[in-house]
Amino acid sequence: MGSLSNHAILLLSCPDRKGIVASISQFIYEHNGNIVHADQYTDTEKGQFFMRIEWELDDFDLERKEIPEAFSPLAQQFQMKWMLCFTDYVPNVAIFVSKAPHCLYEILLRHSSGEILANIKLIISNHPDLRPVAETFGIPFYFFPITPETKSDIEKQELAVLKKHHIDLIILARYMQILTSEFIAHYPNRIINIHHSFLPAFVGSRPYHQARERGVKIIGATSHYVTPELDAGPIIEQDVIRVSHRDSVEDLIRKGRDIEKLVLARAIKLHLENRILVYENKTIIFDT
Structure with a gap:
């Protein structure tokens, strides 16, 4: 660091x-x-x-x-x-993931190089797939499989782990689960998500499929704070990349992954450096 x-x-x-x-x-x-x-x-x-x-x-x-x-x-x-x-306080961070590794790798590599100053205390996932990544970087990995019937109980277990480690910030690095409002209430403006779309366009799942069907010429990614309203929290960072009619859905996903990990990393850095003020579901970013 x-x-x-x-x-x-x-x-x-x-x-x-x-x-x-x-x-x-x-x-x-x-x-x-x-x-x-x-x-x-x-x-x-x-x-x-x-x-x-x-x-x-x-x-x-x-x-x-x-x-x-x-x-x-x-x-x-x-x-x-x-x-x-x-500035000498280093926040405690938890990363939530599912199966996609690109955002997780980006965070861990930037953390290893000292670009992201944080204590990454743990990684939580609803799948076991990324446990080897956590082990490679020496970070504790918690596997919490979730079903609609167990969601409430699992979130209570997750919150207990987060409290034990005194977590200041939660990063959703392509965590493909919707957090409940009860969970979010414990970390207002302290849960950062990356959405694989240039919000407010193409909210929800399968945004690249929606973009392909609409014939867009740019795709993007949006990092935002999580609120109970899906994909509608205060936006921290966004970016875009050009695409064409020749691009398949797979091409859009590949290009989108590149932009997703960069946008999320920028948003995390802004938060950790205390450069964000939230006001009426918008953000004021002091980035100079």
């Missing part, structure tokens, strides 16, 4: 008004902090302000546990919704 910086990150949203940036900057300055990154966006239609600001903690005169209380009066003044993160 790469080296970890000793920085704090503040993600916030609030009604737009004058003085927000100045007040936050002044707060950091007064406590001897040095700002290293700052990005902001204003939704003029909604009158809403969004910001991500990062500063060094080496000379900051507040202990980490003291920052929330010290910042609260300012947050209340501007009616902020806010989250404080630290």
Whole structure:
């Protein structure tokens, strides 16, 4: 893994008004902090302000546990919704898979090279097929076969395993099961899925077959947070690739796999680096 910086990150949203940036900057300055990154966006239609600001903690005169209380009066003044993160905290991650290996391999290889900074604690699957991959990378593998009759009980067992390992983020790397709303409620905006379609087009199963029948000239992939409404959660990342009438469904699937694994990897990295704010089923991405 790469080296970890000793920085704090503040993600916030609030009604737009004058003085927000100045007040936050002044707060950091007064406590001897040095700002290293700052990005902001204003939704003029909604009158809403969004910001991500990062500063060094080496000379900051507040202990980490003291920052929330010290910042609260300012947050209340501007009616902020806010989250404080630290760059040297490495999140615990669980990966859910079925049979397709391409997204799993992409994540594990990027993790091995230090590009994805996370503690991959375990891999959960409803099939045993990818156990050898998990063993190759030295990651515990849990096999939970699921039927409609056992789904509720199996999800309870999965949640117990996730709690035991203090999981912060769940990645659905082509996990071909629909999670229940009860399961999702335990990890709001902390379950990332890859959908093999450029949503909102061709939702549900067999999107490449749908695309072939429609004669599309581009196909794509979408990574999004999981919500109870199928394939309708806040979109994090998307990309496309050109196709033609000469491409068979098998060609579309092959090309689609390439784009799926890249889009999912980008979305994971954005989340782990605390660059995403969710607002009204949309995301604000601070990627600069």
